[in-house]
Amino acid sequence: MASMADENAGEGNVAADELRLLIERAERLEEEKKGISDDIKDVMAEAKSRGYDAKAIRKILAIRKKKKEEYQEEEAILETYMHALGML
Template identity: 60%
Template sequence: MTETTISPEAVAGDQLRAFVERIERLEEEKKVIGDDIKDVYAEAKGNGFDTTILRKVVSLRKKQPHEREEEEAILDLYLQALGMHGPA
């Protein structure tokens, strides 16, 4: 088996470091944004909103109408198959 050795000179150290640092900054920003979103959900809960349903609404708003309709149709089909509600 041959072993490939990459010399340090072959790796663009400055460019690699720049990529790593950009990723680290973006990860930190993502964490801050995630914390902000948690705060908004906590505020909504404090105002009497059901956060589980609120999360579902946010999820549904990301989808196209045809995607939501298809998902709802499949959900209805599954619920009917399980006897969880009457025919549509």
């Protein structure tokens, strides 16, 4: 019959194995993320070399992530603020 200490040690090993697997999985994903980030940088460099404005492209990407209504609301607020500041 196993003692309570033996049972706890066994559970600790299972938890350690599970933790190690989760950490290794996260590390692989971080590597993939870095690779994707490098690919995006390459695309932006290519766009710039072809005469496109990388900042404008990044802004378009951010806008396209949002729902149309959310974007329109943000633009309306921005326009209101700019009018208040005499910028428009």
